[in-house]
Amino acid sequence: MTDAVHDFARRIPHDRLPELLRRMPKAELHIHIEGSLEPELMFEMARRNDVKLAYSSVDELRRAYDFNNLQSFLDIYYAGASVLQTEQDFYDMCWAYLERAHADRVLRAEIFFDPQTHTVRGVPMGAVIEGLHRACQDAQTQLGIDAELILCFLRHLSEQEALDTLEEALPWRDRFIGVGLDSSEVGHPPEKFARVFARCGELGLHRVAHAGEEGPPAYIWSALDVLKAERIDHGVQSSKDAKLMQRLAQQRTALTVCPLSNLKLCVFPQLAQHNIRQLLEAGLAVTVNSDDPAYFGGYLNTNFIEIFAATGMDAGHAYQLARNSFEASFADAATRQRDIERLDRFFAEFA
Numbered sequence: 001m002t003d004a005v006h007d008f009a010r011r012i013p014h015d016r017l018p019e020l021l022r023r024m025p026k027a028e029l030h031i032h033i034e035g036s037l038e039p040e041l042m043f044e045m046a047r048r049n050d051v052k053l054a055y056s057s058v059d060e061l062r063r064a065y066d067f068n069n070l071q072s073f074l075d076i077y078y079a080g081a082s083v084l085q086t087e088q089d090f091y092d093m094c095w096a097y098l099e100r101a102h103a104d105r106v107l108r109a110e111i112f113f114d115p116q117t118h119t120v121r122g123v124p125m126g127a128v129i130e131g132l133h134r135a136c137q138d139a140q141t142q143l144g145i146d147a148e149l150i151l152c153f154l155r156h157l158s159e160q161e162a163l164d165t166l167e168e169a170l171p172w173r174d175r176f177i178g179v180g181l182d183s184s185e186v187g188h189p190p191e192k193f194a195r196v197f198a199r200c201g202e203l204g205l206h207r208v209a210h211a212g213e214e215g216p217p218a219y220i221w222s223a224l225d226v227l228k229a230e231r232i233d234h235g236v237q238s239s240k241d242a243k244l245m246q247r248l249a250q251q252r253t254a255l256t257v258c259p260l261s262n263l264k265l266c267v268f269p270q271l272a273q274h275n276i277r278q279l280l281e282a283g284l285a286v287t288v289n290s291d292d293p294a295y296f297g298g299y300l301n302t303n304f305i306e307i308f309a310a311t312g313m314d315a316g317h318a319y320q321l322a323r324n325s326f327e328a329s330f331a332d333a334a335t336r337q338r339d340i341e342r343l344d345r346f347f348a349e350f351a
């Protein structure tokens with residue numbers, strides 16, 4: 001941050017913070033598209049595809065969104081994804097997210113998808129990828145959002161299944177920019193996926209991984225050293241390991257932190273106890289993200305507003321978080337620079 005922007009940001013009064021956070025340009029780097037499927041759209045898809053849900057109404061479904069850890073969420077999340085069957089379903093879900101993100105002043109979105117959740121039910125890989133890709137293209141032309149896809153492997157499945165999934169997706173290689181690793185973390189360390197990530201590196205794909213959401217700092221070390229992950233998704237457990245904190249700060253490896261997700265999955269008992277401010281002030285390249293907004297009570301701006309209210313962060317922190325999101329994105333250098341200039345202009349003009 002330049003000193004001028006920094007000084008200006010520090011003078012913005014706290015009561016204007018929600019407005020600043022809402023209007024500030026930003027990138028979202030950690031969003032599972034299946035986690036953006038709102039109950040209303042889920043019921044609509046269940047109806048049109050003749051899929052039976054375990055809940056009789058939107059209200060009953062929403063009442064079931066009461067989680068005590070990651071697994072209790074994943075069980076409901078995978079059941080919800082069963083309504084997605086056609087290319088149009090994937091398009092509709094992704095378009096709904098992108099419109100919502102646009103309203104939150106997201107200039108760039110890097111969107112995770114879980115193909116194995118769908119191919120195992122007989123949905124063709126092409127229906128998943130083409131539907132999502134078409135929504136990303138329309139978002140570029142109609143909303144001006146830059147949106148890209150990241151294919152995630154489910155870590156509760158085997159490495160061989162991940163390798164098979166990669167092969168199956170290769171005809172659409174130009175439709176995704178990278179790969180990630182998600183699902184049940186504890187008991188499924190990054191090293192289980194060493195070979196498939198090495199192969200993705202050879203293919204020129206970006207690599208990210210969920211690590212240190214519930215799992216230990218050792219998983220963050222191996223995501224970096226074995227998988228060569230360029231960003232760590234969540235990574236909040238890094239504060240338990242001083243050496244790791246030093247490394248992440250020194251390398252400026254981005255952490256895609258998801259405050260409301262961590263609250264809803266009981267990673268932290270209250271938002272006020274979240275360590276995002278500590279991580280940011282220790283010099284880590286922290287970003288704010290929504291993870292699974294339809295399940296965790298808020299899209300990106302709600303995450304910003306609630307975590308700022310709970311931890312007392314100010315406009316200087318807001319600038320740094322937004323700037324980190326652009327610097328950590330996989331956009332080309334000119335696009336990143338353009339977005340950072342937009343951010344600087346926004347802060348200079350905010351009044």
Ligand SMILES: Nc1ncnc2[nH]cnc12
Binds near residue numbers: 077183184213
């Ligand atoms: N928070 C999360 N952690 C791991 N896998 C996920 N898949 C969707 N959301 C996830």
Ligand SMILES: [Zn+2]
Binds near residue numbers: 182233291
């Ligand atoms: Zn996630």
